[in-house]
Amino acid sequence: TVSVSPSANFSLEELDKLSLFHPVTSIADVQKNGPLIYAKAGGVRMRDHHGRDLIDLGAGLWCVNVGYGRPEIADAAAAAMRNLSYYHTFGGASNEATICLADRILSLLRERAGAGHLARVFFGSSGSDANDSAYKLIRYYNNLLGRPQKKKVISRLGGYHGVTYASGSLTGISAYHTAFDMPIEGVLHTACPHYYRFGEDGESEAAFSDRIVADLAAMIEREGPETIAAFIAEPVMGTGGVLLPPADYFAKVQALLDKHDILLIADEVITGFGRTGQWFGSGAYGLKPDIITMAKGITSAYFPVSATAVSQRVWRVLEEASPRMGAVMHGFTYSGHPVGSAVAMANLDIVERDDLVAKTAENGPYMLRQLQARLAENPYIGDVRGVGLMIGVEFVADRGSRRAFSAGLGPHRLVARHALERGVLTRALPFIDVNSFSPPLSITRAEIDEGVD
Numbered sequence: 001t002v003s004v005s006p007s008a009n010f011s012l013e014e015l016d017k018l019s020l021f022h023p024v025t026s027i028a029d030v031q032k033n034g035p036l037i038y039a040k041a042g043g044v045r046m047r048d049h050h051g052r053d054l055i056d057l058g059a060g061l062w063c064v065n066v067g068y069g070r071p072e073i074a075d076a077a078a079a080a081m082r083n084l085s086y087y088h089t090f091g092g093a094s095n096e097a098t099i100c101l102a103d104r105i106l107s108l109l110r111e112r113a114g115a116g117h118l119a120r121v122f123f124g125s126s127g128s129d130a131n132d133s134a135y136k137l138i139r140y141y142n143n144l145l146g147r148p149q150k151k152k153v154i155s156r157l158g159g160y161h162g163v164t165y166a167s168g169s170l171t172g173i174s175a176y177h178t179a180f181d182m183p184i185e186g187v188l189h190t191a192c193p194h195y196y197r198f199g200e201d202g203e204s205e206a207a208f209s210d211r212i213v214a215d216l217a218a219m220i221e222r223e224g225p226e227t228i229a230a231f232i233a234e235p236v237m238g239t240g241g242v243l244l245p246p247a248d249y250f251a252k253v254q255a256l257l258d259k260h261d262i263l264l265i266a267d268e269v270i271t272g273f274g275r276t277g278q279w280f281g282s283g284a285y286g287l288k289p290d291i292i293t294m295a296k297g298i299t300s301a302y303f304p305v306s307a308t309a310v311s312q313r314v315w316r317v318l319e320e321a322s323p324r325m326g327a328v329m330h331g332f333t334y335s336g337h338p339v340g341s342a343v344a345m346a347n348l349d350i351v352e353r354d355d356l357v358a359k360t361a362e363n364g365p366y367m368l369r370q371l372q373a374r375l376a377e378n379p380y381i382g383d384v385r386g387v388g389l390m391i392g393v394e395f396v397a398d399r400g401s402r403r404a405f406s407a408g409l410g411p412h413r414l415v416a417r418h419a420l421e422r423g424v425l426t427r428a429l430p431f432i433d434v435n436s437f438s439p440p441l442s443i444t445r446a447e448i449d450e451g452v453d
């Protein structure tokens with residue numbers, strides 16, 4: 001046994017290896033190569049603890065939308081901590097910042113996404129817990145409606161919704177399930193709407209979309225519509241590989257869900273608050289969700305805050321049943337944290353003041369064009385696509401047939417490693433061979449050029 005303290009004669013790298021259990025990390029790799037320790041960040045730039053500078057084309061995990069090191073947010077956090085460092089929101093307790101944030105989210109949804117039917121906002125602290133809350137609330141809703149058999153949730157292969165037991169089961173990427181005994185019963189996965197990879201030879205995008213929506217319809221019929229409670233989807237799939245839906249896909253899915261009284265959950269954890277160049281992906285793609293989950297861009301990750309917004313239709317059922325049900329026994333210690341809400345308000349002030357959503361609508365296509373121009377001739381790059389500042393570069397072993405590299409051989413991991421050696425952070429994604437680019441929405445054209453070069 002080794003007993004260590006920071007005063008012991010170990011480097012930070014050694015202490016990391018001896019003490020830290022890293023999320024989504026190969027233990028063997030860290031033991032062999034050591035951790036990468038960051039010391040500082042400002043704007044789109046990071047510095048590691050050896051003093052090396054990097055440009056972050058990922059905004060952390062698609063989340064630092066206003067860029068690193070904003071003094072206004074630090075000041076708002078400090079003021080909130082001095083004023084009301086914490087109180088819970090159980091049993092009707094409340095605080096000004098959280099009330100204002102709930103109202104602001106509903107107003108943004110109404111005014112910027114045509115989603116005036118969203119009625120209330122529940123707060124948590126991660127995207128996973130927001131989706132868990134949605135998962136539980138739809139069960140609660142159907143139990144109140146006297147249809148306890150209507151419980152299954154359909155998600156999509158390639159979808160990413162988190163890692164907790166319910167949200168991780170909704171995630172449609174098998175790597176997240178291996179050896180964890182997931183997915184849980186009652187979660188079903190339907191086809192991934194990625195035409196470039198999953199479209200058949202000679203099949204048009206419209207025919208592909210028809211085929212996978214017909215698959216979804218068949219799944220609903222097979223299981224029995226009376227057993228299906230909800231369908232969950234990211235408007236644009238992020239971790240799955242920056243996968244844009246075919247043009248009419250969501251309209252057809254929505255019609256199918258309406259026909260069978262199945263709720264739509266839009267997972268806007270990445271797409272919410274501007275990343276697609278519109279305020280919400282639901283607005284950008286014409287979705288009418290019954291529940292919208294959000295996290296990341298609410299605070300640009302300066303404080304862990306998530307939100308689950310529920311529609312009038314769901315809320316009314318909960319409200320009417322309230323006298324007989326008593327308290328809704330769901331909530332977290334950090335639900336409606338006053339410091340988190342103050343941070344979110346300061347963050348959204350910057351998004352609005354700096355017009356970051358409109359900038360993303362201009363700079364995203366610019367960055368996409370720069371990448372496409374540089375990569376067009378590469379025989380191993382099949383597709384470069386994106387919307388706003390969500391861009392994916394997909395690798396193929398053969399461009400003509402769109403054949404993928406064999407499992408485990410994906411060059412995208414090598415590319416991410418080489419980019420890191422050249423001072424650029426990009427992510428190698430786990431579903432198909434894609435490197436993602438999702439810089440802070442505050443990135444300048446000069447910084448885009450530098451990163452792309």
Ligand code: PLP
Nearest residue numbers: 126127128160161162267269270
């Ligand atoms: N949903 C989506 C679309 C995500 O991209 C993520 C995280 O990347 C999550 C949910 C889970 O969020 P968290 O890691 O905060 O639990």
